[in-house]
Structures are given as structure tokens and as C-alpha cells.
Amino acid sequence: MGKNAEVVKKSLPYPExxxxxxxxxxxxxxxxxFVLEVCKAWIDPARRxxxxxxxLGRGAFAVDGETIRLPSKMK
Known part of the structure; x- marks a missing residue:
């Protein structure tokens, strides 16, 4: 998270x-x-x-070390 990011109230129906x-x-x-900077962030404090x-690109994601592959439209 960027050094200027601030914690905000929940704005979307997701835990983060x-x-x-x-x-x-x-x-x-x-x-x-795209190079993005996080300006604001929120996480549900009740979530353990x-x-x-x-x-990771081309339909691949890593969730805490485990790789998940999803269909990708990238060529």
C-alpha cells in the first residue's frame, strides 16, 4: 500500500x-x-x-502461494 494510503470505511460488498x-x-x-498507487484501502476487521x-498474468493468480489458473483472453 502506498505511503499516503488511508484506511476508509467499507464501500464494496467484499471483505477487502x-x-x-x-x-x-x-x-x-x-x-x-498500468502503474497504480493505492490511495485508500479497507479490510473487514472481523475477518480472520x-x-x-x-x-500473475494470462489468467494466472496466486493466492497466498497457491496458483489458480482461469481462462484468459490474453494472446
Whole structure:
């Protein structure tokens, strides 16, 4: 989370949510790559043992070390 991120009240029906801004758009046109900065974040304090998820690209995600593969439209 960015150093200027602040905790906010729940705004979406998920146990965690973030509000981001595009921090650098220089690579969007050429690489379809966005550099985002988290501006605000929220996590349900009642949730025990929250998990993290990371997008690895091309339909692959890692959830606390376990890789999940989903259909991808990437070519």
C-alpha cells in the first residue's frame, strides 16, 4: 500500500477493497501496462486470516502461494 494510503470505511460488498489512481501512464499505449498507487484501502476487521491475491498474468493468480489458473483472453 502506498505511503499516503488511508484506511476508509467499507464501500464494496467484499471483505477487502482498494481505491487506486494511475500513478504512471507512460507505458499504457505501448505495453497496456498500468502503474497504480493505492490511495485508500479497507479490510473487514472481523475477518480472520485474510488472504492476499496477486495477478500473475494470462489468467494466472496466486493466492497466498497457491496458483489458480482461469481462462484468459490474453494472446
Amino acid at each position: 477493497s482498494t481505491v487506486c489512481r494511475v500513478a504512471d501512464g507512460k507505458m499504457v499505449t505501448r505495453y497496456n501496462f 486470516n485474510p488472504h492476499t491475491i496477486h495477478h
